[in-house]
Amino acid sequence: MASKLSKNGAHALNFSSGVLEVAGVADSVRDSILDATERFPGTSGELALENPAALQITGLDKSFGEREVLKDLSLSVPEGAFVAVIGHSGCGKSTLLRLIAGLDEPTSGEIALDGETVSGINPQVRVMFQEARLLPWKRVIDNVALGLPRAARPRAQGVLESVGLGDRAGDWPSILSGGQRQRVALARALAGAPRFLLLDEPLGALDALTRLEMQALLESIWQEHKFTALLITHDVEEAVTLADYVVVMDEGRFIVNEPVPLPRPRDHSDPQFVEITQRLLKQVRAMKK
Numbered sequence: 001m002a003s004k005l006s007k008n009g010a011h012a013l014n015f016s017s018g019v020l021e022v023a024g025v026a027d028s029v030r031d032s033i034l035d036a037t038e039r040f041p042g043t044s045g046e047l048a049l050e051n052p053a054a055l056q057i058t059g060l061d062k063s064f065g066e067r068e069v070l071k072d073l074s075l076s077v078p079e080g081a082f083v084a085v086i087g088h089s090g091c092g093k094s095t096l097l098r099l100i101a102g103l104d105e106p107t108s109g110e111i112a113l114d115g116e117t118v119s120g121i122n123p124q125v126r127v128m129f130q131e132a133r134l135l136p137w138k139r140v141i142d143n144v145a146l147g148l149p150r151a152a153r154p155r156a157q158g159v160l161e162s163v164g165l166g167d168r169a170g171d172w173p174s175i176l177s178g179g180q181r182q183r184v185a186l187a188r189a190l191a192g193a194p195r196f197l198l199l200d201e202p203l204g205a206l207d208a209l210t211r212l213e214m215q216a217l218l219e220s221i222w223q224e225h226k227f228t229a230l231l232i233t234h235d236v237e238e239a240v241t242l243a244d245y246v247v248v249m250d251e252g253r254f255i256v257n258e259p260v261p262l263p264r265p266r267d268h269s270d271p272q273f274v275e276i277t278q279r280l281l282k283q284v285r286a287m288k289k
């Protein structure tokens with residue numbers, strides 16, 4: 001099976017360090033990685049990109065003092081793809097996201113967005129965190145329109161409507177539910193029409209039902225707005241539900257890149273969905289905590 005997606009017709013993801021890095025992991029994990037690589041040849045890195053990479057990470061290292069947090073990461077993400085990153089707490093996921101967002105600098109290596117090396121904050125990139133981080137003294141619509149020119153205000157209202165909160169524009173954030181606050185945060189992230197949306201556990205604090213609703217919303221918004229998405233999550237099922245590719249990180253390295261070649265919206269009872277989810281769960285469980 002080729003590592004290509006039907007969306008936009010020409011997705012392929014190069015994962016140059018993936019199978020080179022498996023030497024440091026448990027045998028069971030390595031076997032399943034190699035097994036996955038045989039079934040999805042694109043994971044071994046030999047597949048050429050048909051589209052130029054929207055996000056290109058090359059030989060990325062990040063250390064804090066003596067602590068090496070990210071180790072020689074390389075990844076190419078095609079324009080418009082949805083990538084999920086999973087891995088144990090402390091493996092370096094948020095550090096990676098901060099570097100892509102230009103909130104911190106690599107120790108060595110490079111990150112390029114649309115061919116431009118990241119060097120500081122870029123208006124084309126928006127980040128959404130686990131907490132909505134709304135300004136309590138601004139009404140919902142003013143939170144969404146934050147930083148936008150006055151002329152773009154109608155767009156803020158439109159985006160608020162697309163997350164189902166058009167009628168809450170005049171409310172204060174404090175009277176919204178947790179899920180509604182996250183929807184406002186999503187609208188705020190989208191109001192500037194970013195080309196990249198980075199999501200750091202954005203649904204982690206929500207109850208199970210709201211979380212499922214938010215996953216569906218995120219998918220439809222992504223399909224509508226066509227940005228490139230990178231989602232960090234601890235929830236393997238969420239990753240397989242939303243992502244074109246699931247990347248597993250272990251102690252600062254990418255060890256697996258699993259394509260999810262399933263139609264959307266994904267059917268959780270589809271045997272292939274179950275199989276991919278189970279395999280990823282096994283890989284994550286086999287890694288050292």
Ligand SMILES: Nc1ncnc2c1ncn2[C@@H]1O[C@H](COP(=O)(O)OP(=O)(O)OP(=O)(O)O)[C@@H](O)[C@H]1O
Binds near residue numbers: 090093
């Ligand atoms: N500014 C910093 N200074 C020193 N160490 C840091 C800094 N930021 C992150 N680290 C360390 O880098 C490692 C990775 O942290 P990071 O926040 O990227 O993990 P994570 O994978 O996002 O974890 P979680 O799933 O718990 O959010 C941790 O050991 C953390 O202590």
Ligand SMILES: [Mg+2]
Binds near residue numbers: 093094
């Ligand atoms: Mg984190």
